[in-house]
Every structure is written in C-alpha cells, then in structure tokens.
Amino acid sequence: MTTFSYPLDIKRGEPTGSDPVNQQTARVPAHYTVLLNTAKTGTAVGATTVPLFVAPAGSRVYECVLDITTGYDNLNTNVRVGTPTSTGILYAATTANTTGRRTYAGTAAQVSANAIPFAVDTTVQAIVSIDVSAVTAGSMLVHVVLI
DSSP: OOOOOSSOEEEOSSOOOSSGGGGOEEEOOEEEEEEEEHHHHOSSSEEEEEEEEEEOTTOOEEEEEEEEEEOOSSSOEEEEEEETTEEEEEEEEEEOSSOEEEOOOOOHHHHHHHTSOOSSOEEEEEEEEEOSSOOSOOEEEEEEEEO
8 A cells, every 4th residue: 555645746657848837846735524413413412522524734625615414403403513622623613413514714814724734733623512302313525625
C-alpha cells in the first residue's frame, strides 16, 4: 500500500514550457461524506458531539454542505460543524428540522479562518443540539471538502 502525505500536489510530467499553463501545479481535494442519524446523535434533549474525520495537517477547508435527508422531528434541532477549538467554524448552527440542502455561505470570519491550513492533524466534528423534546427520527449527510 502506498501512503501519501497531505496536501498531495500533482505536477506535470512533461517538460514545462515558457507559457504559464505549463508551469502550474494542481492540488487534489479530499472529499469527506459522513452520515449522521439518531443512532449517532441520540434522541434525548441535549447536545451530542460526533467526531466526523481527521483533517490532515497542511489541508484547509474549501466548503461544508449539509444534506438533511430526514428532518429531525423536533421543534428545534440544530447542527454545527467545526473543530474542538472552534465548534461552528465550518458550518454555523443551522436547523436540521426540514429536509433539504444547506449550502456553505461562510461569514467573513469563517472564510478567513478556513483559508489557514491546519498546523496539525485536526478532528472535524458535528454538534447536534436537540432542544424541547426527544426525537424519534432524523438523518443527514455532512460533506466537507479539503484542499
């Protein structure tokens, strides 16, 4: 098995020419998709932290998208995605009560912070907050793209 260290940079195999196109280096993005449902988040009132994956040192966040496939059947269930030191940096708290896609629209602070590569391997986590009463159903896909 071959092991790669991140970020994985791809360089052209041919001899480079004098034009700018031949002098480019590309970076391979890493796509992570994790299923969250009541089996992982629990059904009781309260906040549950679920580790999603470990972002390698040198990577940085490009985007975070949430696909709510089954809305949590509670009046006020929220999800946020971030790191242990900044719990909403990838995705600020948003409702998980209705189905649909929640696209990334980062604030200026989020965009600025996410432009800085991780200095060390960092756990990316979701925090699901169930308020008011227990839930019986709910699931979502959390998509994160690193570059």
